[in-house]
Amino acid sequence: MATSVSAGPTPRNSVVRPALETRLAEENAAYRAGRPLSAARAARNSRGGFSGGVPMHWMRDWPQPFPMVIEAAQGNRLRDIDGNEIVDFCLGDTGAMLGHAPVPVMEAMRRQETRGLTYMLPSEDVERVGELLQDRFGLPCWQVAVTASDANRFALRAARAATGRKRILVFDGCYHGTAEDTLVDLVDGKTVARRSLLGQVQDPSLTTVMIPFNDRAALLAELAMTDIACVIAEPVMTNCGMILPEEGFWEFLRAETRKVGTLLLLDETHTISTGPGGYGRAHDLEPDLFVLGKPVAGGVPAAVWGMSQAVNDKLFAARPESEHGHSGIGTTLAGNALQLACMRATLEELMTPENYARMLSGAEQLDAGIRALIATHGLPWHTARVGARLEVVFSPTSVRNAAEARAAGDVLIENFLHVSLLNRGFLLTPFHNMMLVSPDTTEADIAAFLAAFADVLNLLPLEPAR
Template sequence: MSDPSDDPSLIAGIPRDRLAAFAAREAKRFSKSRPKAAKALAKGAGAFLSGVPMHWMADWPMPHLPLIDKAEGAVITDIDGNQIDDFCLGDTGSMFGHSPPPVARAIRHQARRGLTYMLPTETALQAGALLTARFGDFCWQIATTATDANRFALRVARAVTGRPKVLVFNGCYHGTIDEAMVTLDAAGKTITRPGLLGQFADLSLSAICCEFNDLTGVEAALATGEVAAVLTEPVMTNSCMVLPDPGFHDGLRALTRQYGALLMIDETHTISSGLGGYTRVHGLQPDMFIVGKCVAGGMPTAIWGVTEAVAQRYEEANGKRASGHSGMGTTLSANPMQFACLAATLSEVMTAQSYAHMERGAERLSAGLAESIARHGAPWHVVRVGARVEFICAPGPLKNGAEAALAHQPAVEAALHMGLLTRGSLIAPFHNMMLVSPATRKRQIDRLIAHFDAILTELFAKA
């Protein structure tokens, strides 16, 4: 098959006019099936900036948003009565299903005892022991979001090393911390990401950007002596998934030790990898460990931990600082509702049995999508990390963030998303990510594969 990029009439192997016609038809189909949502939004959405409660909601590729009535397990029902198989699962926030029964019970139990009081509970102590048992021997802190957790952990990293900069990888995901909002220009220089709203500081003063899988570039950056920490996902997840090369993580660990930088592993997305995350499954040895989103079953919660050695260095630095605010912490973090949900999730939801079910389902999904892609001759590929699956509308595998950015095909992805949704399957809006939860059933996976194949049959039909 010739490279479809050589033909300007094609996009990701699909005729552009055919894609446009398909997208327009699916948008009409969506609107026709959701009149109640359209009417309600027209009446009430004006109270919100840009018409949405949170600005990322405007990124869904729909004529208008649906309004959700309820979600249970791996199914969402909207106010128009449409039942949707949910493979987005709150972009990982509900990776273990919507309102897992143990978490729902914990919420009901704690709600009668108070929601927040800035003091610990016995359940907090239980949660601490469960965190160590599940993720490793770290000294833990609780935050509300992974962005917060990363921000606080980076402050500790700078405090204990006395160094100003953080190394991140091009195209990385670490929430919305400033240090992650850098990229590489054409000359390979670290620059502030274009398009940041209200940005006035030069972020290259606090961050160095390298390409994922590039240990030579990492060593050159570490050799400057400016880097306090390397902050990385085990797998690149935010713009077409990129797997680590064999030996990359071992090399990263060796280099950070050689040059005195801390190694921070952010598992907010790669917690899909298996019990204990990618770190436990693959035996990584970070100095700092961060997880957010689904760790408390959907209750806004994140955790970050440091090794005993880093904890000792932190205590020394903290003891020497001037009195006053440390720049860390938020009032509602480590509240009793978080601990109730965290303990319930770690002990009853995030189990080996759950992950075994998720792995089987994700493998079934991955294989089905790959088979369809091959059958239709699409120049695409599929990547899986545990329960997380993504189809990428470009050849692969991808090696780094630059390649991942070029593989991103927004028009194709938006059309596919709409086509899947109108047929009853929801995937993540930002790229073609799907999650399999403990509540996801084979019939839901098979429906998604069938919907995907039907769409490709139309888009890749021979003229």
């Protein structure tokens, strides 16, 4: 379930920014003091080896002074090389949603290691994993990729092949990995290539249109041109803050896309936090295509993309008899035996109704506790939640699109909350402080987090509203 709740009483206070900058500097100093080994490692790494001192450049985007180096992770706990133990509410930005090193997945890896990891041929797990995906998500035809970025890229090609159309539609503030077609922004009502998109030869705005989320009029205007192959979307937007669908929006979109032959692709890599079948299954959205990455193999790099029978048939009918495969769809390591073994363990033993019940119950407790603290401090904030995934939004009411989400954002407050909570033993995502409850998150963890959150809110320098 997706929920958004206002902060409660009329906000009384605003943040004194110069004083908050001083508090953030103090918290950064405390972070440095508690991690001398990570600091030394960061200094050495910056002089050579990996570009920017990290194996993947996003690891530089954390708000703390330097990344902590992790020694071990188990369940919902991290331990860095300085011996700090952290309760993890980031969970690899959903990649470890079901816990770090989950026992069923580790056992599957150990079984598979003696049988080989990749053959470019199907393993014995293929039939069972296919059945599990059909039953879980409701689509009949499936393929495996290595990442959700790849899965989205392949699914968009399939949508174009099935419809014979070139254009796709995305929502402002979206994120679908590195799929080039989706890396656009909405500027003054026009779709333009994202400024941070490097090395792109063709402007993606030539074949992609972007509109605000929840905007029915804009959706109808684009669909009326009858040249949109596919709408690709998260059912709840999670990359530009959390933006929830307005009542009836998805039912409206699904009905209107069907009228004009436009396909619906749901990217549920984050919204799988809703329940065992994701948001789409819980709300009967009936997509034509479906993508799930990150957590589907318990943290082992894997993703899946599903299709309706009609899309599948058109895709494979388009395959030239004289050529192998489909150019631009699939990679050699996709569907390897290790992925399939870990996906089977995840789907059978981790993505269970029992585990989701624990996650959702914990998220409800966390949500209620945070809302109570926001109200107590009279802050103009609210919470937004989709299943086990939760965020604090710095506005008194729900945001309905990316423009409102950006207006509500406050990097200084975000950074202060993030570093302060990390200093007290709790890790949130490095962007808009998402919190995710895993099956390993205990009531004691939630109570301890709320105590730390109360402590941090008490440090906020507030000025009474006039």
